[in-house]
Amino acid sequence: MNTLVTSLYIVAFALFIYGLMGLTGPKTAVRGNWIAAVGMGIALIATLLLPGMSTWVLILIGIVIGTLLGVPSARQVKMTAMPQMVALFNGVGGGAVALIAWVEFRDAPGYVGHPTYFVVASLFSAVVGSISFWGSLIAYGKLQEILPGRPIGLGRAQIGLNALLLVAAIVLAVVIGTGGTSELLIVGVLLIAAVLGVMVVLPIGGADMPVVISLLNAFTGLAAAATGLALSNTAMIVAGMIVGASGSILTDQMAKAMNRSIPSIVAGGFGGSGTAVGGADGVDRTVKSTSAADAAIQMAYAEQVVVVPGYGMAVAQAQHAVKDMAKLLEAKGVTVKYAIHPVAGRMPGHMNVLLAEADVPYESLKEMDDINGEFARTDVALVIGANDVTNPAARNDSSSPIYGMPILNVDEAHNVIVLKRSMNSGFAGIDNPLFYSDRTSMLFGDAKKSVSEVTEELKAL
CATH class of the missing domain: 3.40.50.1220 (TPP-binding domain)
Incomplete structure (x- = not known):
């Protein structure tokens, strides 16, 4: 059975990469998506064949719920709302790996008896996955105009607050890694990372949102790869690294296209919906209308x-x-x-x-x-x-x-x-x-x- 699972994973990886190659142009993009989707289906089937998969009822319920929510949403979304959907679906991936880290903590309990790489990978997934989930929700809200597109933050104090939140999450993660077993610790990690995700994205203006979505997508991929490492699941490692690497490259290219550095974007402060009608120097000007x-x-x-x-x-x-x-x-x-x-x-x-x-x-x-x-x-x-x-x-x-x-x-x-x-x-x-x-x-x-x-x-x- 293990040989069969490994073989199916190899086929899935090949389809992932071949499908990604198809996304280089509009003529082959649809085919590329279908090829990658088939690869993901094969990877899912292979995972279900792993020894120890016994909660079939819960698995089937999850598949049905995901299908009922995902397929209609994807079919009905307008192209104008595609960025919002990408942000939302990406956030769901980050939230999923954060929950896996929590479940693994409860299962041990407290990661006791697990090797160091498992603990580090799981805690990394918990922090980064939670940041990605909540940050993606804020990005969705800004793009959907549920939230204002303008930067919302604390000015110069924002960076200090974000650094404090990050340090707090790392400190709790270290306490867990050194033997802490209280469930309040992992909940604290997830909550602090959630607040950090919100506080990082809120001060970023609407003009930088495409770069933010790409960056959060890379975060989700890296968190998924770390979860795959913890669970010894090759499919998650490869798929996560593909998403993380491609998202990182795309983020870098988009930042260069805007002549912005990624740190300056994360620092926030640029871009929001406006209604200016005068010149850039504050002087009102007339425009020439045509028919x-x-x-x-x-x-x-x-x-x-x-x-x-x-x-x-x-x-x-x-x-x-x-x-x-x-x-x-x-x-x-x-x-x-x-x-x-x-x-x-x-x-x-x-x-x-x-x-x-x-x-x-x-x-x-x-x-x-x-x-x-x-x-x-x-x-x-x-x-x-x-x-x-x-x-x-x-x-x-x-x-x-x-x-x-x-x-x-x-x-x-x-x-x-x-x-x-x-x-x-x-x-x-x-x-x-x-x-x-x-x-x-x-x-x-x-x-x-x-x-x-x-x-x-x-x-x-």
């Missing part, structure tokens, strides 16, 4: 149009309307490309997935480094609900919170048309000077409706 007819004329007689999608396109579910508009422009001989910023939307690849859903050719999607050199020879840049990733203050204003962040050089285009519902600022809560440029025209309204109106005007030309 769907004028926008259609500008694009119809252009040689190249670059579409810059953002979260506003996702909220309006305008990707199909954008594809229809681009098809008409291409029929008129206009070259249409899409500029994708690494952190556009609320999670990596958000815009890629939306546009792929509308059958936009993958070759037309250009990453920031590939498209930035083309804006200077672009006749019209059409910005659809993208705020912070097009803000020239990141290049020109050293006092701006996003100064140094790589952006799409939209302001270099000959003409810029910005589709927005209002003059509210983006998720970072700061104003965008691009909107007041002489080259920029604002087309106000719901993005899907506005694009559809432009499409109708194009048909009439």
